[in-house]
Amino acid sequence: MIESWVIDDGSTVPVPSEVVLETLRARIDSGQLETWLTSSSGRLVAFVTNTERAMVMLLDGEGDPGEHAVDPGAHGSSGGFVLLNGQHDEYPNENTVPIGDALRIVGHIVGAGSWPADAHWVVDR
Numbered sequence: 001m002i003e004s005w006v007i008d009d010g011s012t013v014p015v016p017s018e019v020v021l022e023t024l025r026a027r028i029d030s031g032q033l034e035t036w037l038t039s040s041s042g043r044l045v046a047f048v049t050n051t052e053r054a055m056v057m058l059l060d061g062e063g064d065p066g067e068h069a070v071d072p073g074a075h076g077s078s079g080g081f082v083l084l085n086g087q088h089d090e091y092p093n094e095n096t097v098p099i100g101d102a103l104r105i106v107g108h109i110v111g112a113g114s115w116p117a118d119a120h121w122v123v124d125r
Contacts (some may be wrong), residue, residue, distance in 0.1 A: 003039040003040050003041050003043065003113055004040045005020070005037045005039050005045070006038055007023065007027075007037055008038045008076030012043075013038065016110075016112075017107050017108075020110045021103045021104075021105060021106070024103060025103070029048060032080045033048060033051070033081065033085045034046075034082070035047045036046045037106070037110065039113075041086075042061045042062075043058065043059065043061065044059040044062070044064075045057065045059075045109055045117075046059070046105070047093055047106055048081050048083065048089070049081065049102065049104065050081050051070065051080070051099065052080075052098070052099055053071075053091075053095060053096040053097065054067060054099050054101075054102030055091055055095065056106060057097050058109060058115070058121075061098055063073050064125070065125050066124055067123045067125075068124060069076070069087060069097045069103075069115075069119060069120065070095055070097070070120045071093060071094055071096065071097045071104065072094065072120055073094070074096075077093055078093055078096065080108070110113040
């Protein structure tokens with residue numbers, strides 16, 4: 001079964017992989033830097049950005065520590081990750097990826113259900 005994904009903001013309309021990048025960009029442009037997507041099988045994708053880098057997580061369900069995209073060899077840290085609850089976070093750059101890569105990763109997960117073959121990620125379980 002192919003999963004369908006919705007933006008977890010009360011919407012019940014599936015977001016096709018061809019539209020998810022445009023949807024994320026529009027949310028970022030409107031100042032919504034944290035987005036959660038929920039699949040028809042209960043999996044979750046978390047996307048949190050500071051507009052330059054993003055944290056991308058894939059979870060098997062609520063309470064799962066999941067997996068997250070990484071940028072091996074990146075140095076330093078970046079702030080400006082504003083969560084829906086108003087919290088401002090800072091992450092090591094190695095635990096985030098450039099925004100272009102993050103959008104591509106989310107698009108692939110929504111379209112294929114898995115990490116892109118060339119993406120780097122770590123399992124947090």
